[in-house]
Amino acid sequence: MPNFGNYEQIIKDFSWSISEQELDYKPGQVINIGWYCSDRICQQGKADKTALIWEGFSGAKKIYTYNDVRLCSNTIARFITGLGINAGERVCLFLDRIPELYLGFLGILKTGAIVQPLFSAFGEESLFVRLENARTSAIFTQKKHLSKVRKIRDKLPDLKHIIIVDYDGKSPLQEREVPFSMENTEKIENYEVYPTYAETPSVLHYTSGTTGQPKGVQHVHYSLISQYITAKWVLDLRDDDLYWCTADPGWVTGTSYGIIGPFSLGVTQFVLDSGFSAEAWYRFIERNRITVWYSAPTAIRSLMKAGDEIIKKFDLSSLRHLASVGEPLNPEAVNWSIRVFGKPFHDTYWQTETGCIVITNFPGMSVKPGSMGRPFPGITATVLNHSNHEPYPEPGRIGLIGLKPGWPSMMRTYWNNEEAYKNKFRNGWYLTGDRARIDKDGYFWFVGRDDDVINTGGHLVSPFEVESALLEHQAVAESAVVSKPDPINMEVVKAYVTLKPGFTASKDLELDIMNFIRKKLSPLAMPQEIEFVDSLPKTRSGKIMRRILHAKEWGEEIGDTSTLENE
Ligand code: PRX
Numbered sequence: 001m002p003n004f005g006n007y008e009q010i011i012k013d014f015s016w017s018i019s020e021q022e023l024d025y026k027p028g029q030v031i032n033i034g035w036y037c038s039d040r041i042c043q044q045g046k047a048d049k050t051a052l053i054w055e056g057f058s059g060a061k062k063i064y065t066y067n068d069v070r071l072c073s074n075t076i077a078r079f080i081t082g083l084g085i086n087a088g089e090r091v092c093l094f095l096d097r098i099p100e101l102y103l104g105f106l107g108i109l110k111t112g113a114i115v116q117p118l119f120s121a122f123g124e125e126s127l128f129v130r131l132e133n134a135r136t137s138a139i140f141t142q143k144k145h146l147s148k149v150r151k152i153r154d155k156l157p158d159l160k161h162i163i164i165v166d167y168d169g170k171s172p173l174q175e176r177e178v179p180f181s182m183e184n185t186e187k188i189e190n191y192e193v194y195p196t197y198a199e200t201p202s203v204l205h206y207t208s209g210t211t212g213q214p215k216g217v218q219h220v221h222y223s224l225i226s227q228y229i230t231a232k233w234v235l236d237l238r239d240d241d242l243y244w245c246t247a248d249p250g251w252v253t254g255t256s257y258g259i260i261g262p263f264s265l266g267v268t269q270f271v272l273d274s275g276f277s278a279e280a281w282y283r284f285i286e287r288n289r290i291t292v293w294y295s296a297p298t299a300i301r302s303l304m305k306a307g308d309e310i311i312k313k314f315d316l317s318s319l320r321h322l323a324s325v326g327e328p329l330n331p332e333a334v335n336w337s338i339r340v341f342g343k344p345f346h347d348t349y350w351q352t353e354t355g356c357i358v359i360t361n362f363p364g365m366s367v368k369p370g371s372m373g374r375p376f377p378g379i380t381a382t383v384l385n386h387s388n389h390e391p392y393p394e395p396g397r398i399g400l401i402g403l404k405p406g407w408p409s410m411m412r413t414y415w416n417n418e419e420a421y422k423n424k425f426r427n428g429w430y431l432t433g434d435r436a437r438i439d440k441d442g443y444f445w446f447v448g449r450d451d452d453v454i455n456t457g458g459h460l461v462s463p464f465e466v467e468s469a470l471l472e473h474q475a476v477a478e479s480a481v482v483s484k485p486d487p488i489n490m491e492v493v494k495a496y497v498t499l500k501p502g503f504t505a506s507k508d509l510e511l512d513i514m515n516f517i518r519k520k521l522s523p524l525a526m527p528q529e530i531e532f533v534d535s536l537p538k539t540r541s542g543k544i545m546r547r548i549l550h551a552k553e554w555g556e557e558i559g560d561t562s563t564l565e566n567e
Pocket of ligand 1: 207253256324325326327328329347348349350351352355372432433434447449455458459460
């Protein structure tokens with residue numbers, strides 16, 4: 001029997017106090033995610049239970065019990081308080097998916113500091129804007145990423161400590177650099193966890209919007225209340241599960257459900273720190289007898305592409321529950337999964353801002369392939385009329401997905417940008433920025449985003465950020481960035497570029513610009529195609545009309561062009 005029972009009944013009786021009680025939390029008490037995910041599990045008699053099994057791409061393997069997680073996070077907490085970092089300061093994790101990332105996440109939270117996880121694939125420009133915005137005090141990184149940090153540290157006066165977790169002594173440390181070795185540091189048995197409360201800031205995740213630089217989504221320790229119960233009910237995590245979340249903690253899935261959810265439930269989870277390969281993934285599932293698998297549509301489409309034959313080589317019978325997040329999950333992917341694994345991928349819909357799954361196909365509920373499912377109990381979700389932001393009274397209408405604020409893991413603000421935060425609300429509804437329709441059974445069907453943000457393989461890329469970076473290339477005069485269709489990633493980045501005098505379009509120049517963006521921003525933000533043009537479509541007031549280029553890429557109607565400059 002799944003953890004989650006009858007939907008109609010639970011919706012009727014639900015209150016977040018169910019989760020509070022299971023976590024022995026009473027309003028007004030101290031609540032610290034780091035403590036809940038390690039010390040509390042040990043106190044429940046699971047100190048020797050395996051918490052984390054980590055595998056590196058070279059086959060390296062490390063295993064941590066809950067007691068190890070407790071000790072290691074204590075040790076990291078003591079180390080950073082020893083550096084003089086205070087509660088409320090921002091500490092960044094700029095690491096591959098190595099154990100220090102998971103242990104550091106909990107350790108930072110134990111000190112009362114705010115943890116800022118960032119993708120290690122980010123180039124120096126992406127890193128810089130996020131560290132500058134958050135006025136980050138310290139960064140954990142590895143030798144291999146150090147050169148990016150060194151390039152920007154002089155522009156970051158607040159960044160006082162650059163902590164290298166794999167320093168080998170071979171080259172001298174530079175200013176502000178300090179080594180930390182998890183293996184060689186004496187473990188701290190007793191660390192007095194900082195008394196954080198429900199509204200104390202915890203995690204700062206950066207997300208891309210349509211305009212301006214990425215925004216820091218600020219969460220609080222109380223988010224645990226949602227993350228715990230959604231991990232239990234939606235991912236159906238149980239005590240004997242062997243759980244694999246494929247997401248990187250640079251992304252909210254990798255923290256809410258790759259750290260907080262499973263660890264607060266005392267579940268054993270696996271991390272595979274290597275790139276994608278169908279064979280390697282199936283082997284990983286088989287070898288580790290994975291029971292619950294949380295992944296993303298792009299990965300699922302890549303598995304589909306690898307074919308059904310390869311699946312027959314592996315015993316994947318351990319899989320009990322499958323879930324997906326990040327982009328629309330096509331009905332073909334759900335049907336394929338039923339065919340090859342004997343069970344569907346359950347779609348889950350949410351955002352960095354929501355902190356937890358808000359709409360989903362629950363275990364045990366009949367899945368309508370292609371639909372995102374129904375709202376989680378305690379979440380009021382609707383589809384709003386575009387013009388007056390009132391919920392449509394009848395099913396079937398396409399509008400904006402709106403959520404009633406107030407669930408525990410709702411973001412509290414955008415870091416240092418209260419105005420952008422306020423702008424996300426209309427008529428008392430939080431606007432997700434997505435469009436959908438609801439059918440007569442109350443199931444939500446995703447239609448698309450309501451802005452220009454590009455969702456490539458589940459990762460949001462801001463056209464603005466790519467355009468800004470393009471302008472820094474010596475050959476680029478102007479640019480417009482849109483998405484173009486892609487069979488695996490759904491959409492990828494495409495740039496239209498006009499060149500400065502003296503530069504001529506060529507394949508070499510295209511590659512050079514692509515590489516420039518990859519290094520500056522990230523491989524995901526890198527345009528997969530650059531089209532050199534003589535001019536870009538603009539409004540009479542000079543604003544570039546991405547909409548027209550977007551329509552061209554997707555073979556859609558161009559719509560009203562009456563404001564076009566060159567009409
Ligand atoms: O557009 C929606 C899409 O991803 C956006 C949120 O991205 P991010 O903040 O990076 O968080 C991703 C992980 C929670 C949403 O606004 N999205 C997310 N899940 C789905 C989805 N689109 C369709 N179906 C989903 N299940």
